[in-house]
Amino acid sequence: MDKLYDFLSEKLKSLGPVHVGSGISAEYMLLAFFPLAFVALVRGLENVTVSVLAILVTAMVAFSAPLVLKVARENSDHYNVASFYIAIAMGLILMIMIGGLY
Amino acid sequence: MNSELIPLMVVFPLISAIILNVLHGKDKAVRYYGTLAMLVIIAIPLLTVYGNHLFGAHSEISTSPQTGIQIPVIDLAIEYTFSFLQRVLVIILAVIATFAVLIHSGEKKASGSYLSMIMLSIAAVSAVVMANDIFNMFVFLEIAAISQAAIIITMGRPDAYKAAFKYLMYGGVAGASILIGIALLLGTFGVLNITDLHNAMAGQMSNPIVLTAIGLLLIGWLFESGLFPFHTIKSNLYSSAKPDVGALLQTETKIVLIAISIVLIRLFGGFSNMSAVMLGLSLITLVFGGIMALVQKDFRRLVAFAAVSQAGLVGLSMGLGTEAGVSAGIFHAVNDALAMSLIFITIYVLYDRAKTTEFSKLGGLLTKAPTLAFLQIIGILAVSGIPPFNAYQSEYRIIDAAFSSGYPELGVIVILGTILTFVALMKGFYLTFLKENVTITAKDRIFMTNKIPRATMLALVILVIVCIGIGVYPSPFYDRISDAAMLIVGGW
Numbered sequence: 001m002d003k004l005y006d007f008l009s010e011k012l013k014s015l016g017p018v019h020v021g022s023g024i025s026a027e028y029m030l031l032a033f034f035p036l037a038f039v040a041l042v043r044g045l046e047n048v049t050v051s052v053l054a055i056l057v058t059a060m061v062a063f064s065a066p067l068v069l070k071v072a073r074e075n076s077d078h079y080n081v082a083s084f085y086i087a088i089a090m091g092l093i094l095m096i097m098i099g100g101l102y
Numbered sequence: 103m104n105s106e107l108i109p110l111m112v113v114f115p116l117i118s119a120i121i122l123n124v125l126h127g128k129d130k131a132v133r134y135y136g137t138l139a140m141l142v143i144i145a146i147p148l149l150t151v152y153g154n155h156l157f158g159a160h161s162e163i164s165t166s167p168q169t170g171i172q173i174p175v176i177d178l179a180i181e182y183t184f185s186f187l188q189r190v191l192v193i194i195l196a197v198i199a200t201f202a203v204l205i206h207s208g209e210k211k212a213s214g215s216y217l218s219m220i221m222l223s224i225a226a227v228s229a230v231v232m233a234n235d236i237f238n239m240f241v242f243l244e245i246a247a248i249s250q251a252a253i254i255i256t257m258g259r260p261d262a263y264k265a266a267f268k269y270l271m272y273g274g275v276a277g278a279s280i281l282i283g284i285a286l287l288l289g290t291f292g293v294l295n296i297t298d299l300h301n302a303m304a305g306q307m308s309n310p311i312v313l314t315a316i317g318l319l320l321i322g323w324l325f326e327s328g329l330f331p332f333h334t335i336k337s338n339l340y341s342s343a344k345p346d347v348g349a350l351l352q353t354e355t356k357i358v359l360i361a362i363s364i365v366l367i368r369l370f371g372g373f374s375n376m377s378a379v380m381l382g383l384s385l386i387t388l389v390f391g392g393i394m395a396l397v398q399k400d401f402r403r404l405v406a407f408a409a410v411s412q413a414g415l416v417g418l419s420m421g422l423g424t425e426a427g428v429s430a431g432i433f434h435a436v437n438d439a440l441a442m443s444l445i446f447i448t449i450y451v452l453y454d455r456a457k458t459t460e461f462s463k464l465g466g467l468l469t470k471a472p473t474l475a476f477l478q479i480i481g482i483l484a485v486s487g488i489p490p491f492n493a494y495q496s497e498y499r500i501i502d503a504a505f506s507s508g509y510p511e512l513g514v515i516v517i518l519g520t521i522l523t524f525v526a527l528m529k530g531f532y533l534t535f536l537k538e539n540v541t542i543t544a545k546d547r548i549f550m551t552n553k554i555p556r557a558t559m560l561a562l563v564i565l566v567i568v569c570i571g572i573g574v575y576p577s578p579f580y581d582r583i584s585d586a587a588m589l590i591v592g593g594w
Contacts, residue, residue, distance in 0.1 A: 019397075022529060026393045029522050033389045033515060040385070040511045068397065075394050077268060077334040085331035086272065089383070090279075090321055096375050097317035098310060 011066050026068040034061045108155035108184045108232065110146050111192055112242075115139070115225035119218045126214030133207040136217045140200040143224060147184075147192040154234070155182040171302055181295060182232040187432065187586040190579075191231045191357050194436055198353040198443050199224050201561035205346040205450065208557045216256045220350065222249035227354045230361045236287070237294045239365065240280050243326055246358065247273040250351055254342050265342035272335050276325030283318030286311050300368055307373055316370050320379055323366060327359035329417050330386040333410045337394070340406035345453055346558075348402070349446035352409040353439040359413055360435045363420035363428075364590050371423055371591060380421030385515060387414030392522035396529065401452070401459035404530045405445055408523050412438045412485065415519060418512065419500045426503035429587035433580055434496035437484075437572060441493050444481035444565040445527070448474055451558060452534065455550050461530075465539025470550040475535040477562045482531055484569040486524035492572035495580065 005024065012023040035058045042050055061067065074081060118139040125131045157180040199220055206212060226246035233239040251266040251273075288294055290311050291302040306312055323329075328336030336355065340348045363380075370376050391411025398404040416438065419431030451474055452467075453459050468475050484491035487498070497520055504513035554562070572579055 019529075022396045022526075025522070025525050026396045029389065029393060029518060032518055036511045036515050036518075037385060037389075040509065040515075041382075043511070068393065071390065071393055072397050075334055075390055077265075077338045079268070082268075082272070082331065082334055086275065089324070089331045093320050093379055094314065094317040096379055097313045097320075100375055 008066055012068070023066060023068050026071070027066050030067050030071065031058070031061050031065070034058070106155075107146060107150040108153070108182050109157075111143075111150070111184075111232065112182075112225050112229045114146060115143055115221040115228070118143075119221035119225065122214045122218040122221060124214075126218070128214070129212055132212040132214045132217060136203045136207055136212065139221065140196065140203050144193065144196045144200060147189050147196065150184060150189070152185050152189075155184070157181070180238045181234040182229075183234045184232055185586065186582045188232050190436060190583070191360065192228050194439055195224060195227055195231075195353060195357055197564075198350050198439065201443070201447065201557075201565075202346050202350045204557040204561065205447070205555075208555050213256065216253065219249045219252040219256065220347070223253065223350070223354060227357055230358055234296050235294050236284050236296055236299065236365065239361070240277070240284055240322075243280065243322070243358070243362075244273075244277055246354065247277070247326075250339065250354065253347055253351070254339060257342060257344065259342075262342040265338045268335055269339050272325060272332060276322045276332070279318040280322030283315040283322065286315040286318070290315075296365055296368060303369060307370070313375075316366075316373065316376055319362075319366060320376065323359075323362045323380075324383060326355070326362055327417055328355050328387075328410050328413050329359075330383045330390065330414075333387050333391055333407075333414075334394075336413075337391070337403065337406040337410045340409055341400070341403040345402060345405075345446045345450035345459075348406065348409075349443035349450075352406075352413075352442055352446065355409075356413060356416060356435040356439045359416055360420070360432055363417070363431070367420070367423055367428065367590055377421055377423045380423075381418055381509075381512065384414045384417030384421050385512065387411065388418060388519040389414075389515065389522070392519055392526060395526035396522065398526075399461050401449055401461065401464070401530045401534060404526060405442070405449060408485065408526055409438075409442050409446075411519065411523055412442065415497070415500060415516065418516065419503060422503055422507045422509070423591070424503060424507050425584070425587050425591045426499070426506055428590055429580070429584040430496055430499035430503045432583050432587065433576075434493065434500055436583075437492040437496045437569075440565055440572075441481055441484035441491065441569050444562060444569065445478060445485060447558060447561055447565070448478040448481060451554055461533040462541070463539075464534045465537050466535070467550055468535040471535075471552050473552050473554060475531070477566065478531060478535075480566050480569070482524070482527040484573070485527060487520050488524075490570060490573045492569045492576070494573055495576040499580075 008024050008027055009020045012020050035054045038057045039050055039054050042053060121135060122132060125135060202220060203217060223246055226242040226249060229242035230239055251270045254262050254266040287299060291299060293299055293302055325332045340351055343351055388411050391407050391414055395404050395407035395411060398407060416431050416435045419427045419434060449459060456464065484493050487493045501513045501516050504516060
């Protein structure tokens with residue numbers, strides 16, 4: 001855990017304009033959120049499969065750390081970024097409504 | 103029952119908006135009329151008897167001999183419904199708006215146009231809450247969006263113009279989605295009254311036109327509620343406003359979120375794909391809103407993202423679609439609107455004195471403004487769901503509803519999201535009040551006293567009392583919301 005802290009704080013210091021404490025808190029939150037959200041998404045599958053996939057997702061998130069700067073960059077109110085996500089969301093919603101989730 | 107006072111909740115603020123516009127420039131008259139109008143706006147829902155008001159709407163329905171579907175005798179008309187739930191939402195809106203008006207009236211110059219736009223937004227949101235007609239609801243949603251953008255424009259800064267422009271531009275996309283959704287439903291069923299639509303749609307959920315309409319209405323719901331992918335647009339709007347009006351804007355958003363969610367649940371409740379979309383996007387808003395709050399360098403932007411994150415929590419609870427989820431969602435919307443308003447108003451005091459909310463220019467203000475710090479920490483504890491404050495009661499119920507609906511993973515994410523909100527808000531408090539800012543020179547140091555204007559202090563004290571009151575004794579309030587939720591889930 002200490003190593004992870006040092007690694008994240010060094011990365012955050014070098015990468016961008018985020019307080020290290022805030023960045024690390026957000027990073028841990030993402031580390032917990034992505035596997036849980038993934039479990040919620042594939043909850044229809046078998047328990048063992050879900051567990052294995054959740055571990056894989058956790059590993060993927062941990063190895064892609066720090067994600068917080070990417071998340072902050074994508075959560076922007078710039079026209080191009082906002083319009084992109086709005087278009088994606090609109091398409092996905094209509095697909096899910098008409099085609100179903102599973 | 104046909105109460106004559108029900109339409110006054112919309113008509114009186116509309117008339118006041120016109121009068122205040124006429125009075126613009128007459129400083130004293132604007133202050134007096136604005137304050138008086140707000141007292142009347144609070145009094146009307148208190149004096150109004152529960153019931154429905156029909157504007158030429160049908161009072162009876164007949165059965166179609168061909169299909170057996172019950173259809174209205176007259177279908178193009180407007181109906182307002184007023185019950186305990188509508189009363190609570192309209193009163194909370196009126197109270198927070200009163201605080202914004204009182205605070206503005208206490209400033210050097212009172213603008214009639216500015217108060218006029220506040221009145222217009224009150225009228226629009228009240229109509230959205232009470233409308234039992236889906237097209238009437240859409241019309242007032244548009245009026246609400248325009249008036250909110252106009253409130254921001256009155257700030258007179260380039261970033262405010264930009265925020266208002268973006269809000270209206272994406273509002274156009276969302277408005278068009280809602281309108282096409284309504285047109286599809288009208289074309290299929292021939293009715294706009296929500297109760298009639300609910301009756302006409304029985305057994306029609308596999309119809310692709312209905313499914314498309316649900317998708318389009320959901321897009322509108324996301325925009326009006328400030329949920330992903332519109333969360334950045336909404337947070338930009340809150341942070342571009344003066345913080346006292348930010349309190350009103352976030353209250354309006356949560357009330358509209360509840361109003362549209364109720365319509366969606368009444369019409370399409372039990373449709374699992376809709377529930378999945380509501381849950382998924384609310385969850386993303388809760389977490390990403392919290393993360394964005396944590397990485398902000400300006401207190402106004404931090405609180406704006408925290409408010410958006412909490413809207414995600416409300417949306418998630420409503421998305422569960424169960425009686426427990428709906429009642430907890432409505433309860434949390436009310437609690438969060440109050441507690442978040444408390445924080446916004448403390449930031450208004452800060453902004454009014456310091457003329458900035460950037461953390462790089464703030465710091466060590468606890469000794470200069472201990473009362474403000476005390477009131478803000480109460481707001482932070484209340485929003486973060488810490489007992490004995492009000493949001494504790496609702497957040498606990500949301501977690502309970504998630505677990506009892508068979509979504510334990512969502513319950514865990516709600517707990518994490520709540521912690522995230524707490525950490526983000528505490529970061530703001532620490533950097534503003536506790537940490538001594540050694541980087542600013544004596545010349546740039548902020549002049550701050552412990553004095554809070556009387557109207558602002560009154561607003562803050564009332565909010566603290568209400569937050570503690572509901573937190574300590576939630577039953578009388580929550581039980582009646584629970585009764586309303588039972589009706590909503592049952593389709594009315």
